[in-house]
Amino acid sequence: MELNKISNDMMVKMGLMSKVLKSAAGDGMQFDVLYQSLLKAVSQNEDSQKLSDNIMSSIPGQNLQAMDMLIGQADYKNQYASENLSASASNNIKGQELSNIKEVNPVTEDAKMKQIYASVNKYSKQYGVDPNFVLGIIKAESNFNPKDTSPVGAMGLMQLMPETASYLGVKNPYDIDDNIKGGVKYISQKIKQYNGSKEMALMAYNAGSGTMQRRGVSSTNDLYKMPSETRNYVPKVMGYYRDFATKSI
Structure with missing residues (x-):
């Protein structure tokens, strides 16, 4: 549903929701981010009437973190419902089993990329x-x-935090081999x-x-709680993963 197709009743509700959000978040960036996410979620969700009713009934007394999760759930369902995020699919891209996937090779003669690969x-x-x-x-x-x-402060190719690098035995996070060893x-x-997911x-x-534990994430369907x-990172990496897997076939 396009923005210009939102019903008059929906626009009234959106106006009320914006006032409640502004009183909770203030008239700043946090309000702008929440309201834009809300507007996008309502405009794109096929069941936008039900979504707006749920949000309106849950706003009073609700903290901003919970509000962000509620909006995020709708946003996640809109963006990624068509993607198969199951572990079996991600472990078997293009019908290939892990043991059958060939080594990856750089598409450039650049020495740095050769070392990375x-x-x-x-x-x-x-x-x-x-x-x-x-x-x-x-x-x-x-x-x-x-x-x-x-x-x-995350460092190097796989962006290791100092404490994580130390735990993994990484002595130089900016060294290609050392960083990748720790990250992998x-x-x-x-x-x-x-369990393979x-x-x-x-x-x-x-x-x-x-x-994940604090937010009650127990499956891939709970990504909206993060x-x-x-929420942006997971599908981004999986998209790159599919691209690289396709190139290696």
Whole structure:
């Protein structure tokens, strides 16, 4: 449903919701983000009337985190309902079993990329992770920049936090081989922890297993409960994963 097709009744409700949100979040960025997400969710959701009624009935006394989760649930269903995010599908892209996937090869003669791909192949084999999946993580995390540092201090190709790097035995997070070894080891642990689900492993890799537990995430269908960064991160990595897997066939 397009924005200009929202009913008059819906527009009235949206106006009321905006006032309630503004009183809770203030007239700043947080309000803008929440309201734009709400508007998008209502305009795109086929059952927008039911969605708006649910939001209106749940707004009084509701904190902003819960409000963000409610909007995120609708947004997630709109964006990703058509994607198969099950572990069996992600582990069997294009009908290939992990043991049959060939080593990945760089499409460039660049020495840095050759080194990255060599390390990805080496440690993917050692820890039993699809190398295309690792490439998807690296693409999303650092866009293949070994010297990348995030605003919160995550380092290198697979954006390892200092405490995580220390736990994994990574001595130099900006070293290509050392970073990839630690990152692949870590994601392999998360895949095992979540019984082979790459999507669940990605949620933990991005936001932490503690965040998942606190928010009651028990399956891939609960992605909407995660912070917006993680809701965007998981399908982004899975998209890159599919792209790399297709190229390697």
